[in-house]
Amino acid sequence: MTQRARVPRQQPLSWRVIVRVSLAGMQRRLMRSIVTVSCVVLALAFLSYMLVLADVTEALVALNDAALNVALQDHGVDIYAETQTDPMTVLLIGLALLTCTVGIANSMLMSVTERVREIGTLKCLGARDRFILRSYLVESSLQGLCGAVVGILLGCLIAVVISAITYPGYVARAFPFLPVMRSIGLSLVCGMVIAIGASLWPARVAAHKRPVEALRVEE
């Protein structure tokens, strides 16, 4: 028992090291990163487009301008509705986000399968489960952040440009800064949650691989 106390425990790596290692890995596995990132970009562009469009439309309805109301109704907007997000839209957004989550999880699982040997080797070198788990999570949150930022910019831009073209002059007059900021924040949170949530399971699969089995896998 005295011997047991003599051997120290392997200490975890600092986050700084993990981030640098993950960043280097992402750069060199660029194609796989791009697949994950573009999943997030597409889903988040759709989400933020829908949210911002609803914000802008609500602000336009609130203007209560006669000519504008006619134009709004011409475009199928229910100006008497309390909110411009109907259940169908919510369902669509939900489906898009779900598809995105599954896409990321799939891409991450493939990356785990590709790297089984690598994970086994790292464990031989003294990596603990936590290092593998954390480096996967760091990787996916960075990818989530990149994808979310690009997707949100894209979605907002399209929403604003389309409504500015459809209702010329009015959008600038009644641009709903606060609600749009809130929608952007919500989208960002959604993006991160999706990216991290989708990779939790693959990351656990990777971290719990036993080195003996991992090393036996043929490349």
Add this chain to the structure above:
Amino acid sequence: MADEIIAIRGVTKTYRMGEQEIHALRGIDLTIRQGEYVSIMGPSGSGKSTLFNIIGGLDAPTAGEVYVEGCRLADLDSDQLAWVRCHKIGFIFQTFNLVRTMTARENVAIARMFAGIGYDQACVEAEGVLERVGLGHRLHHLPSQVSGGQQQRIAIARALVNKPLIILADEPTGNLDLRTGQDIIDLLNEMKRSLGITVITATHDMKMISASDMLVRIRSGAIEERLNKEEMDVSIGTIDGETVA
């Protein structure tokens, strides 16, 4: 004995494959002293790799005990085993097993980082070891950009960077041609001499065996023959009629 670095006592390993029990190891007793160069020989499926995994703390024996530096591996939890692997043991594989997305320097430095050294310092130390194995000019190459022999050198640098007591090399020359294989053997030998590292290799390579202090032959999970250096010189010449280089 004070210089006993690895002691294996009555180790057995049984795998269960459905109804069938497979006895990978059937009672191995082996003592390895500090600074020895031990070759383990045996046909594939003889239990060599299982023995390696057990010495390296990657797999637990079904029965029996393994001591590394007088410390019983069965007493350690997984974090302590990780510490032992990181600080005391260097692994070298037949298939090199470098991380494909990391440069030579990063592949070596990551092992140093696991020992708690910061990123920049680990890179500096990795450069030093890579220079030592003759790869000072390949620091920023990816494994796919260098030859097999050079990849194995990177792997050796990685195994050495934490100044281990033991190197476990599972057929390190198995994927290399004769000439590069010889270079790797010379390199391991030099490390053994200059750093006093205990080298344990599994091999079929006659040149490797002639360089070793002890030869252990394993067949169907048991030690069939154990020869020290003097005994070997006589018997090796007769193995399958191969001549020793």
